[in-house]
């Protein structure tokens with residue numbers, strides 16, 4: 001009978017060694033979970049967004065497009081959703097609509113300073129031979145973030161929403177080079193990973209979203225399986241490698 005620690009390690013090691021069959025089952029399990037989440041709380045963009053992403057992975061392009069459109073209905077600022085919706089529409093053969101969505105997405109991402117999503121969409125537009133809309137935030141982003149708060153660090157420079165600007169750091173979710181945590185937000189390897197790869201502002205967004213996930217899925221955090229479910233949503237939201 002393995003201890004809980006071993007079970008947890010087994011779970012973490014599994015993706016690297018899983019056969020394609022296992023991975024497909026895992027994807028279908030995830031789809032079922034996201035379908036439930038999207039249906040249980042239609043006003044939670046994460047359910048629709050994660051479902052759209054999973055459908056895309058399963059090459060169910062039309063369903064992916066529908067779910068991602070719903071995510072954007074709930075939150076039109078979700079820049080990564082425009083990128084994925086553009087991809088879903090392209091692959092569903094709706095090239096004109098894809099260009100329309102990506103053009104709007106570039107502007108939204110640009111205004112929010114979500115450099116990573118913006119640049120991915122610019123690449124898609126260029127590959128499709130479409131025009132790239134003018135960028136407004138480029139100059140401001142280089143200037144170090146207007147509208148920052150005074151809540152920044154003693155020590156390092158304050159980024160737009162706290163945290164420090166450290167050479168070589170780039171947030172895995174928004175792509176900003178600033179806002180690195182000064183210390184891990186919680187103990188352990190995952191806390192360290194978040195410090196290394198996620199900005200303070202994106203992690204704050206996750207904390208709010210994570211509370212919704214716990215409530216909607218009825219997760220009991222003392223239960224290792226529920227903890228693993230919570231972690232998988234967190235990694236998805238923060239765009240960290242599992």
Ligand SMILES: [Zn+2]
Nearest residue numbers: 171174199202
């Ligand atoms: Zn970020």
